[in-house]
Amino acid sequence: MSIALVILAAGKGTRMNSDLPKVLHPIGQAPMLAHAMQAGAVLEPDRTIVVAGHGAEAVTRAVAEIDETAQVVLQTEQLGTAHAVDQARDALAGFEGDVVVLYGDTPFLQPQTLERMIDARQKAALVILGFEAADPARYGRLVMDGDRLERIVEFKDASEEELKISFCNSGLMACDAETLFDLIAKVGNDNASEEYYLTDVVELARNSGLAVTAVACDEAETLGINSRVDLARADVVFQDRARAELLELGVTLMAPETVYLSLDTIIGRDTVIEPNVVFGPGVTVESGANIRAFSHLEGCHVSRGAVVGPYARLRPGTELAENTRIGNFVEIKNAEIAEGAKVNHLSYVGDASVGTETNIGAGTITCNYDGVMKHRTEIGARAFIGSNTCLVAPVKVGNEAMTATGTVVTKDVEDGALAVARARQDNKQGYARKLFSILRAKKQKQNRG
Numbered sequence: 001m002s003i004a005l006v007i008l009a010a011g012k013g014t015r016m017n018s019d020l021p022k023v024l025h026p027i028g029q030a031p032m033l034a035h036a037m038q039a040g041a042v043l044e045p046d047r048t049i050v051v052a053g054h055g056a057e058a059v060t061r062a063v064a065e066i067d068e069t070a071q072v073v074l075q076t077e078q079l080g081t082a083h084a085v086d087q088a089r090d091a092l093a094g095f096e097g098d099v100v101v102l103y104g105d106t107p108f109l110q111p112q113t114l115e116r117m118i119d120a121r122q123k124a125a126l127v128i129l130g131f132e133a134a135d136p137a138r139y140g141r142l143v144m145d146g147d148r149l150e151r152i153v154e155f156k157d158a159s160e161e162e163l164k165i166s167f168c169n170s171g172l173m174a175c176d177a178e179t180l181f182d183l184i185a186k187v188g189n190d191n192a193s194e195e196y197y198l199t200d201v202v203e204l205a206r207n208s209g210l211a212v213t214a215v216a217c218d219e220a221e222t223l224g225i226n227s228r229v230d231l232a233r234a235d236v237v238f239q240d241r242a243r244a245e246l247l248e249l250g251v252t253l254m255a256p257e258t259v260y261l262s263l264d265t266i267i268g269r270d271t272v273i274e275p276n277v278v279f280g281p282g283v284t285v286e287s288g289a290n291i292r293a294f295s296h297l298e299g300c301h302v303s304r305g306a307v308v309g310p311y312a313r314l315r316p317g318t319e320l321a322e323n324t325r326i327g328n329f330v331e332i333k334n335a336e337i338a339e340g341a342k343v344n345h346l347s348y349v350g351d352a353s354v355g356t357e358t359n360i361g362a363g364t365i366t367c368n369y370d371g372v373m374k375h376r377t378e379i380g381a382r383a384f385i386g387s388n389t390c391l392v393a394p395v396k397v398g399n400e401a402m403t404a405t406g407t408v409v410t411k412d413v414e415d416g417a418l419a420v421a422r423a424r425q426d427n428k429q430g431y432a433r434k435l436f437s438i439l440r441a442k443k444q445k446q447n448r449g
Contacts, residue, residue: 002097010053021055035107080195
């Protein structure tokens with residue numbers, strides 16, 4: 001059976017008090033829309049349609065970054081959820097298969113839940129996802145008769161008896177495409193909000209003699225995001241789940257609650273993560289590495305046996321080979337550090353390549369930016385870069401070459417050569433005492449004034 005996802009992402013999210021569309025607010029440093037799309041991807045959909053409205057241009061750009069095969073359609077007027085799904089009608093014209101309706105602000109749906117919805121479609125024309133609510137509050141109620149779903153009643157339209165029902169609507173559903181759009185065409189807006197409710201398709205389906213059922217999931221999966229408070233809570237939920245998954249996979253988190261992860265963070269087993277480490281987007285750490293305390297990683301790849309930190313920063317484009325060492329207060333950006341190389345202290349290596357078993361001394365800087373253009377530094381294998389060396393790119397340092405402490409390298413250094421570029425030291429006898437005397441006299445004069 002072919003499957004199409006229709007993901008509703010048109011809401012403004014007024015309570016977010018933001019110019020950013022609600023579905024683009026981040027959880028685990030990825031838009032909540034990315035979480036919803038990732039959840040739906042388990043079904044291996046043939047088509048993914050995202051319905052955008054508020055901030056459609058920004059949503060469209062985000063969708064392209066998440067899944068370049070997904071299509072965005074516009075809901076220019078927000079007239080209700082049925083109206084939103086109906087905007088996908090033309091995009092799915094001629095599609096033969098099931099449509100699964102998801103929400104861009106419901107990021108915690110589990111793959112097995114979606115799979116159970118699809119399984120339930122074997123016995124029912126329309127499947128709704130519900131949950132037992134600890135506090136039903138303003139959720140729509142699912143009115144059941146055994147396994148049959150009779151109707152969904154919105155909070156505003158529910159009777160006192162219906163408000164006692166705790167089995168609530170998540171908003172998600174699965175249905176054959178042709179049937180779904182036929183039902184939507186019959187939805188009216190005779191309700192308290194004068195909107196076209198997608199939930200009305202349940203009663204319409206029942207009146208047409210179609211079988212309708214509901215699948216239950218854990219309430220936590222249906223957590224929606226409507227405010228900054230909700231967003232913060234959702235990020236806590238995501239972090240807890242992501243940390244638990246890493247622990248289950250054999251990663252050591254010395255202080256789990258202090259480690260911050262991204263949606264796409266990948267860490268291999270037997271890696272040790274010390275306290276207060278932040279993983280930004282795009283990080284892969286292979287097995288057996290050690291990420292030490294207070295380090296920040298983003299857009300980088302760390303190979304087996306590498307040690308990073310403490311207090312290190314790996315920026316996008318960083319590639320660390322096996323058994324490399326990146327030490328305290330070191331920043332690496334868009335650079336390849338080859339096997340066994342060390343950058344241990346107070347250094348910046350950017351737009352560079354560092355060869356096998358090379359040692360970069362403390363305070364070394366690759367001067368990669370001339371104010372307009374970026375330039376590259378290439379350092380060979382088994383080289384030794386002395387402390388406080390400035391490498392003015394573009395420049396090359398050869399294999400087994402050295403630079404003297406305090407050297408400013410402005411031209412290539414051949415294999416095996418020693419580069420020295422600093423002024424000769426001249427000690428002026430007695431001059432320090434004379435200078436101190438002059439300075440103290442000047443200070444006393446200023447104090448009297």
